[in-house]
Amino acid sequence: MRKATENQTVKEWIEWLEFFRKHNYNLSKDECIALRDAITTYSSVAEKFFFEAIIPMCKGLAHKIYETYKVVINIRDISTWVYAGMYDGGKWTRFSTYRGDQSIFAWTATCASQIVFKELDKQHLITPSSNLSATNTSLTLKSMQYDSERQMVIDLVEVPELHSVLTMIYVNRMTDEQIMAEKGLSKPLLRKTVRTAETMLKEALIDKESMLVVRSNGKIVNLVREALSDCSGVFQTSTSDDAMAIAEKQLYTDNEENELHVLQSQFRPGLPFLEQWVLFVVDRAQEMPWTTEEQTVFYERFYNNEDPVALARRLGRRRTWIDNKFHKLNVEITTYIINWLNANIKKKIINIIHYEQENYNSKRPEDYCFRDKRSRTRL
Numbered sequence: 001m002r003k004a005t006e007n008q009t010v011k012e013w014i015e016w017l018e019f020f021r022k023h024n025y026n027l028s029k030d031e032c033i034a035l036r037d038a039i040t041t042y043s044s045v046a047e048k049f050f051f052e053a054i055i056p057m058c059k060g061l062a063h064k065i066y067e068t069y070k071v072v073i074n075i076r077d078i079s080t081w082v083y084a085g086m087y088d089g090g091k092w093t094r095f096s097t098y099r100g101d102q103s104i105f106a107w108t109a110t111c112a113s114q115i116v117f118k119e120l121d122k123q124h125l126i127t128p129s130s131n132l133s134a135t136n137t138s139l140t141l142k143s144m145q146y147d148s149e150r151q152m153v154i155d156l157v158e159v160p161e162l163h164s165v166l167t168m169i170y171v172n173r174m175t176d177e178q179i180m181a182e183k184g185l186s187k188p189l190l191r192k193t194v195r196t197a198e199t200m201l202k203e204a205l206i207d208k209e210s211m212l213v214v215r216s217n218g219k220i221v222n223l224v225r226e227a228l229s230d231c232s233g234v235f236q237t238s239t240s241d242d243a244m245a246i247a248e249k250q251l252y253t254d255n256e257e258n259e260l261h262v263l264q265s266q267f268r269p270g271l272p273f274l275e276q277w278v279l280f281v282v283d284r285a286q287e288m289p290w291t292t293e294e295q296t297v298f299y300e301r302f303y304n305n306e307d308p309v310a311l312a313r314r315l316g317r318r319r320t321w322i323d324n325k326f327h328k329l330n331v332e333i334t335t336y337i338i339n340w341l342n343a344n345i346k347k348k349i350i351n352i353i354h355y356e357q358e359n360y361n362s363k364r365p366e367d368y369c370f371r372d373k374r375s376r377t378r379l
Contacts, residue, residue, distance in 0.1 A: 004031035004038075013038045013045045017053050029100040036104060040092045047319055050083040051076075057109050058082070061116060068210075068225045069126045078116055080323045082108075085115035087320075113212045123331070134202040140229045141170045149213065153227045156204035162197035169194070202228060278303065284337055290329065297322060298329045 004020075004027065007013045027035070038045045058078040065071055086094050086108075094111050098104065120126045144150050154166045168174040168182070180190055205211075211223035285298055293315065300306040301322070308326075312319040 003028075005034045007034070007038065010042045010044050013042065014048055017045070017048045021053055027103060027105075032098075032100045032104040036095055036098050036100075040095050043318065043320075046083070046087070050086070051079050051319075051323075054082070054105065054108060054112070055079065057105065057112065061109070061113060064222065065116070065120070065126075068222045069120075071120065071125050073116075073120070073125075076323065077327060078112070080320075080327055081119045082112040082115050083320060084324060085119075086111065110212070117210060117212070133206070134199045137202050137206070138229045139198055139202060139227060141227050144226050147171050149221070149223055149226065152211065152213070153205070153223050154201065156208065157197060157201050159197075159200065162193065162200060165190075165193055166197050166201060281333065281337070284340060285333055288329075288333060288336060294325065294329060297325050298333070301326045302330075 002012075002016065004016060007016050035049075039049050040046070055075065058075050062073045062075055062078055065073055086092065088094070098107055117126070141150050141153065144153075150170050151167065154163060154170060157163045157166060165179065165183070168179050174182070176187065176190060179185070180187065183190070185193065205224050205228045208224055210225075213221050213223060215221060282299070282303060285295065285302075288295075288298075290298070296315070297311065300311050301308065308322045309319050311317075312322045315322070
């Protein structure tokens with residue numbers, strides 16, 4: 001297969017990206033620069049890159065977000081956020097700073113983590129660490145694998161003497177006796193110094209909330225989560241393809257006491273719950289103040305699961321426009337449904353609405369037997 005620098009046309013770039021996706025190899029600096037230029041020049045190459053080439057990275061990021069925040073995110077949402085953030089209204093601001101000093105994929109992973117966490121914070125999908133304190137957390141530095149990462153964490157402490165003591169303990173692995181001899185401290189004074197230093201470090205980590213690094217294997221790690229342990233156990237959910245099994249365990253049960261199930265059975269008794277839910281969402285969508293085009297996008301993507309490329313072609317739009325619009329409509333209708341349910345049933349079921357609406361997006365309509373034929377008419 002030719003090198004990236006040999007690609008001259010959009011077709012050649014698409015073919016090369018497909019080859020690279022299956023046969024990954026280390027790109028040269030010139031190849032990285034060439035790929036950068038192709039992404040910012042050709043929309044088809046950009047779509048191939050963000051929606052296919054970096055999917056493994058997006059999956060890894062989604063997994064780490066779940067591990068860190070117990071928030072489940074759809075892989076396509078991550079790809080769309082990253083594409084929109086990098087595109088920046090056509091300015092490609094971030095890519096303009098890329099000089100090929102590291103792999104374009106590793107560099108994109110760093111940018112992606114920043115973009116995604118900003119979006120999660122904007123949508124209030126992550127739980128800030130403001131409810132944590134030095135008293136209800138503990139340091140887990142000793143269990144961290146890499147000295148370099150431990151040092152990055154310790155560098156948050158700016159007081160030289162305290163920084164030095166923490167480095168001796170967690171990076172240099174010196175004994176108490178060695179530290180006392182080095183610093184000229186008594187044992188009680190060393191203990192007091194360590195307590196002060198560790199408290200300052202925990203407070204710095206809590207204030208930081210996230211320290212994302214990309215390891216040589218491409219894995220994204222939040223050093224705050226690696227270095228700090230807490231018992232909050234907060235569980236939040238947005239939407240997910242990969243965590244469908246988790247969501248189903250939480251929600252799609254046969255428990256007749258589930259209040260949402262009970263509510264739905266009042267509208268369409270006898271139908272399977274998921275079918276009831278889909279039809280309920282379609283009903284609510286018809287109440288939204290959307291344009292005819294927006295109604296079509298939501299219905300075709302949510303209910304008929306029409307391929308976004310085919311839908312974009314039919315509507316005379318770009319595929320990225322379809323993805324961004326569908327994501328925006330999903331956020332709007334989820335908010336609307338929460339408010340609707342808040343006004344109609346007990347508030348305690350609201351916490352599961354995000355699961356029900358957004359997890360359906362990772363299922364295909366043919367997985368279910370729809371009995372209400374009226375709702376299958378096209379908009």
